[in-house]
Amino acid sequence: MSNAISSPPAMRGPADHDVRAQIVVAATEHFSRYGYEKTTVSDLAKAIGFSKAYIYKFFESKQAIGEMICANCLREIGADIRAAVDGADRPPEKLRRMFKAIVDSSLRLFSQDRKLYEIAISAASERWQSAIAHEECIRQLLVEVLKQGRESGDFERKTPIDEMAAAIYLVMHPYINPLMLQHSFAHTDQAPVQLSGLVLRSLSP
Structure with a gap:
């Protein structure tokens, strides 16, 4: 990615x-x-x-301007997630940091400017290209981490990797999609630790 x-x-x-x-x-x-x-x-x-x-x-159009603003915000979020993953040596820790960075960066976007967050909500609900591309980049990064985990022997190899990535992405999705994030605030303190722990146990060889 x-x-x-x-x-x-x-x-x-x-x-x-x-x-x-x-x-x-x-x-x-x-x-x-x-x-x-x-x-x-x-x-x-x-x-x-x-x-x-x-x-x-x-x-x-106004949407084209909104897309540019949204793309700028999502680019920052993507860079934060990538930096968090690259900062870890082992695939399990990469996955833990990925969960945490997704939650932290999404919450930062919400807390910094509520009205700009409305643009992200429009992007998600109307499926703007910037939002679709952002989600695809996160999926690609997830697949990259899973492949590394299989190569290192940290993750099981029986489940098709596309199936595995799709399931884990669904676990992450409430904290990626701003429409869903606004209903998940009560769980953001513990969610990265608990969800990544659950996923990692399921990935054990």
């Missing part, structure tokens, strides 16, 4: 990265203050000082 969590959404207009970045920064601030769902492209244009038509030269 690379550190790039998702590909940027399709963009229009000239390749002027400075203007595009300016729009994203201003939109992030505006969404943080007023919320994603309640903001229109006209609202953004007025806040930024650009015309609505000018914004459409760079982004085809």
Whole structure:
């Protein structure tokens, strides 16, 4: 898994990265203050000082702007998860740290900015490409750890690895998907330890 969590959404207009970045920064601030769902492209244009038509030269829709913001957030989360996994030597500890990093990074996104978290909820519920790519990268990292565990003799080898990865991902999913995470806050203190412990016992050779 690379550190790039998702590909940027399709963009229009000239390749002027400075203007595009300016729009994203201003939109992030505006969404943080007023919320994603309640903001229109006209609202953004007025806040930024650009015309609505000018914004459409760079982004085809409000969702395209939201996707860029979401991709930036998910890229940070993905980098945190990768760093946690790479920081461990043995596959069992990699898996433990993966569980913990998923919960910690997801909670950080929620606690830092509730209104930006609404963008993540929209991304998950509407299946934006940035959210799909993020989930796929986590699956790929999980498969990578499981393969390492089989090679080292830490994990059993009888169960098909795709089946094993799919089952473990389902255990992780309530803490990956922001729609489900908001219903799991009561368990976030103990969940990484308890769930990773249960999974690791099931993986014992």
